[in-house]
Amino acid sequence: MPITEYTEERVAELLRALPPAPAGWVAAAAELPRARAELDRIVELATADADFRLALIEDLEAALRSAGFAADRRRVVELQRRLAL
Amino acid sequence: MDVGETSDGELVALCRAGDERAWAMLVERYSRYVYAIAVQGFRLPEPDAEDIFQDAFARAFERLDALRDDDAFRPWLAQMTRRLCIDSCRRRRDEGEEPEVEVEDPSGELERLDEALAVREGLARLSGDCREILDRFFAQDESYRTIGEALQLPAGTIASRISRCLGHLRAELEGRKAVVLES
Numbered sequence: 001m002p003i004t005e006y007t008e009e010r011v012a013e014l015l016r017a018l019p020p021a022p023a024g025w026v027a028a029a030a031e032l033p034r035a036r037a038e039l040d041r042i043v044e045l046a047t048a049d050a051d052f053r054l055a056l057i058e059d060l061e062a063a064l065r066s067a068g069f070a071a072d073r074r075r076v077v078e079l080q081r082r083l084a085l
Numbered sequence: 086m087d088v089g090e091t092s093d094g095e096l097v098a099l100c101r102a103g104d105e106r107a108w109a110m111l112v113e114r115y116s117r118y119v120y121a122i123a124v125q126g127f128r129l130p131e132p133d134a135e136d137i138f139q140d141a142f143a144r145a146f147e148r149l150d151a152l153r154d155d156d157a158f159r160p161w162l163a164q165m166t167r168r169l170c171i172d173s174c175r176r177r178r179d180e181g182e183e184p185e186v187e188v189e190d191p192s193g194e195l196e197r198l199d200e201a202l203a204v205r206e207g208l209a210r211l212s213g214d215c216r217e218i219l220d221r222f223f224a225q226d227e228s229y230r231t232i233g234e235a236l237q238l239p240a241g242t243i244a245s246r247i248s249r250c251l252g253h254l255r256a257e258l259e260g261r262k263a264v265v266l267e268s
Binding site: 006008011012014015016017018019020021022025026028029030032033034036074 | 220
C-alpha cells in the first residue's frame with residue numbers, strides 16, 4: 001500500500017473530492033425506514049380494502065392523496081411494482 | 086450517540102433492531118461518498134445520479150440482513166453503488182444517449198474517493214472547532230478573513246489554528262494507517 005503524505009495541498013484536494021450531496025437526497029434516503037413502513041401500510045390497506053385497491057388502480061396518485069399519503073414519484077413507482085399495477 | 090465515534094458495525098446492528106436514527110447516521114456518513122461515486126467516478130448527470138443515490142441506499146436498507154460482516158458496510162455499499170452506476174451507463178449507451186462512451190469501472194478515481202473518505206472520517210473524529218476551520222479553509226476555500234468573521238476569531242490567529250488542526254488531522258490519519266498496516 002503506498003504511503004500518502006498528507007501535505008496541505010493533498011488534504012485540500014481530498015477534502016474537496018467529496019462535496020456534500022444535495023440535502024433533499026440525503027433527507028429522502030434518511031427517511032427510508034419510515035417511507036418503507038408507510039409503503040407496507042398502503043399495501044396492507046390495498047389488500048384489505050377492495051375499494052381502496054380499485055381507487056389505486058384507477059388513479060394511483062389521486063387515491064394516495066385522498067387517503068392522506070404523499071404521492072412522490074419513487075413511492076408511485078414502488079407501489080406500481082408491489083401491487084402489480 | 087456520536088456519529089464520529091460509532092462504528093459502522095454498531096450502526097448496522099442498531100438499524101437491524103429498527104433504530105431509524107442509526108440509519109440516518111449511516112446515510113449521513115456515506116452520502117458524500119455515494120454521490121461522488123456517481124457524479125465524479127462515473128460522471129453521471131444529476132438526475133441519473135439521484136436515482137443511483139436513492140437506489141443504493143434503498144437496496145442497502147432492504148438487504149442489511151444479507152450483510153455478513155457489519156463492519157464491511159462501506160465496501161458493500163460502494164459495490165452496490167458501482168453496479169448501479171455501470172447499469173445506468175450501459176442503459177444510457179444502449180438508449181443512444183452516450184453511444185460513444187465505453188462503460189468502465191473507473192477504479193483509479195474510486196481509490197481516490199476511498200482515500201478522500203478516510204480523510205473525511207479523520208476530520209469527523211476531530212473537535213468541532215477543528216472540523217469547522219479545516220472544512221471552511223480547505224473544502225470551501227474560504228479566506229482567513231471570512232473564517233475569522235464566521236467563527237468570531239481574529240484573522241491573525243486563523244493560520245496558526247489551521248496549522249494546529251491540520252497536525253491533529255495528520256496524526257489521526259497516520260495513526261489509522263499504522264493500524265491498517267500492522268493488521
